[in-house]
Amino acid sequence: FAKCASASRWTSGSYNFSPDGIRRDKFADYHAGKTRQYIDRTMASGSDILYVLQACIILSWYFYAEGRWVEVWIFAGFQVRVAVPLRLNHRGTFTSHGTGSPGAYLAPPRDEKDLEMRRRTWWMSIIFDRIASVGGWLHGIEHKYIATELPLRRVDYENDVSVTSKIVLL
Numbered sequence: 001f002a003k004c005a006s007a008s009r010w011t012s013g014s015y016n017f018s019p020d021g022i023r024r025d026k027f028a029d030y031h032a033g034k035t036r037q038y039i040d041r042t043m044a045s046g047s048d049i050l051y052v053l054q055a056c057i058i059l060s061w062y063f064y065a066e067g068r069w070v071e072v073w074i075f076a077g078f079q080v081r082v083a084v085p086l087r088l089n090h091r092g093t094f095t096s097h098g099t100g101s102p103g104a105y106l107a108p109p110r111d112e113k114d115l116e117m118r119r120r121t122w123w124m125s126i127i128f129d130r131i132a133s134v135g136g137w138l139h140g141i142e143h144k145y146i147a148t149e150l151p152l153r154r155v156d157y158e159n160d161v162s163v164t165s166k167i168v169l170l
Helices: 002-010 026-045 049-066 069-083 112-132 154-158 163-169
Strands: 015-017 023-025
Touching: 002 026, 002 049, 023 026, 026 049, 049 069, 049 112, 069 112
Parallel strands: none
Antiparallel strands: 015 023
């Protein structure tokens, strides 16, 4: 649903402008609403929390593109608040040694692709938090609490190069 809302920005069709000049898109509004319902429903149970975070990131970019600033600010903070208990902000999240991080809500990553997806999810949350804070509002997390390794380059990701091997090469 979040992907459909976001993609609606690049399709012609179902939008019009309200009397106050705001662009309204019935298709996008429907899918944004369904995404919000999904977020609310799954956050209550804690199931699929990483996927909820990813849907939230996509929906946030939609709100940003639409100039819906209050929702941008709320979702940016929400993303960081969800990502921290998942321990996506910790150094070494690329290692899948044994039991994982103490206190983490996520099981250890299944493989290198899963690890990379988690890193990218974290950094998208941080990028969005910093963009939403450009107007002088506080960040959702202080810089000193960010220790996650940067994501792999696209070419390394596509060729299954792991972060571990990249660190050894350095």
